[in-house]
Amino acid sequence: MPPPNTPEEGVPAAGSSSPESTEQDQIQVEVEAALAHPSTSSPGLSPRLSPSSGWFSSRDNPRNFDYQALEYEGPYDETLQCPICRTPFYLPLTTKKCGHTFCAGCLGRALDLRPVCPIDRRAIDKDHDIYQTRVIRDQLDRLRVKCPNQGCDHVCTRDRLPVHYMRDCPFSLVPCPDPDCNHRIVRLNAGHDKGCLHRETSCQYCNANIMIADLDSHYDNQCAGNTANCTQCDSIIVRHRMEEHIVNECPESQMLCRWHSYGCHVFGKRAVVEGHQTAGCVYEAIGKLTQDRLEDRAVIDNLKGKVSALTARLHHQEQNRRARPRPSTGHNMGVPVPDFDLNNSPQATPMPYNSVAWGSAEDYMLAQFERIETNAENLRKMVLEINGHHNLRQLNDTMRLDGLISELQSKIGVLGMHTTWLMNVQRQSRGQQRAGGAAGGPPAPEMSAGNSGNAGARISTEGERLPYMGIPPRRHSNERGEGRGENPPRL
Known part of the structure; x- marks a missing residue:
């Protein structure tokens, strides 16, 4: 085994x-x-x-x-x-x-x-x-x-x-x-209805004891009397396949043309009929057209059935929609109602199921699905609109901040120019004071440490108050001559 x-x-x-x-x-x-x-x-x-x-x-x-x-x-x-x-x-x-x-x-x-x-x-x-x-x-x-x-x-x-x-x-x-x-x-x-096929049986041609499961293999390869001559064509054929050979393979068996149902009357041996079909039966075109017409008719009937079913379903849904009680919206009929409002939307409250008004639970669920899809679409539009407003506001704020930053940068540059100018003026005044002291001018009297209120100031011999140490004297517009300071930079 x-x-x-x-x-x-x-x-x-x-x-x-x-x-x-x-x-x-x-x-x-x-x-x-x-x-x-x-x-x-x-x-x-x-x-x-x-x-x-x-x-x-x-x-x-x-x-x-x-x-x-x-x-x-x-x-x-x-x-x-x-x-x-x-x-x-x-x-x-x-x-x-x-x-x-x-x-x-x-x-x-x-x-x-x-x-x-x-x-x-x-x-x-x-x-x-x-x-x-x-x-x-x-x-x-x-x-x-x-x-x-x-x-x-x-x-x-x-x-x-x-x-x-x-x-x-x-x-x-x-x-x-x-x-x-x-x-x-x-x-x-191995079908359960066939039972066990490992029981021995006697071969009808050689009388050998063979298990039922091995009969086909025995007939094809081992049986001594497994072959016989075909009664039509005299060919040697396995006995248990003789009937299949005569119906489908034997060239001498009688058969009708495959297009006989469409009008062909050719009848004779398989070889003659197959030659007739190969050469081209005149009824072949009619047969193929008829088959195509039958297939088209089946498709048309199928589509008609689908259209009828869809039409009946649509009509039924339309009747249920008309008979459906409309919920009160709470709005004044004279005041236009907005297309969508999250707070006061008639679609926001699902209608209770009523078998009389809706017709069937399927229609009720379909209506609820349509309502949900409508609300989802409205929400999507609102989100897109809010997103657009948000982007526009963000763009405006960004442009305003860019302007403020540019203005601050300009002012910082002006302050830097003023600072540079003041430092240059202070350097020039100190240089002039050093040049005057080197020319032999009278030294300034020392100030007492207790006179803190006038610290850093000096008094001339004529009693005239001199400017503070390190700060150049104020120049009036009518002063002329050498040593005049530069004007501040023009902004």
């Missing part, structure tokens, strides 16, 4: 709902296992297998089937091909020193023979000189492959193949629906 290859129906597969980190850990474990035991990690090439061939491992792990035997749809990039097994990578590993990529199992077997790169013969340490390449693995996962089960024509990306094999493929092996049976059966035949 072949080993099981899928988990039991209704039981989730291990790791099927695990996060990405768990999947990455599982891949790491498989890579380490491939390097440690390369002889068992990568199965040999095999043809397209049937569900009963036992190609799936006993651990029910979809990663353990033979990726090297998969059939790919269309050509694939040669850079994704392992240089050892000449098939697309499975668990790709790249060397750090030379950058070459191999399958984990292929590289493990090569390193067991000799710890060097199989291409350029550089020494490689299995534990430190290789790493996984996520980019290459993502490219491999996007390759489209065919399901390896015989009889299944499903095509999907390589990363989705395990899910299809374990969950969806009708030709995968699943537990027998009979709870007392420990065998496995193809999912296609």
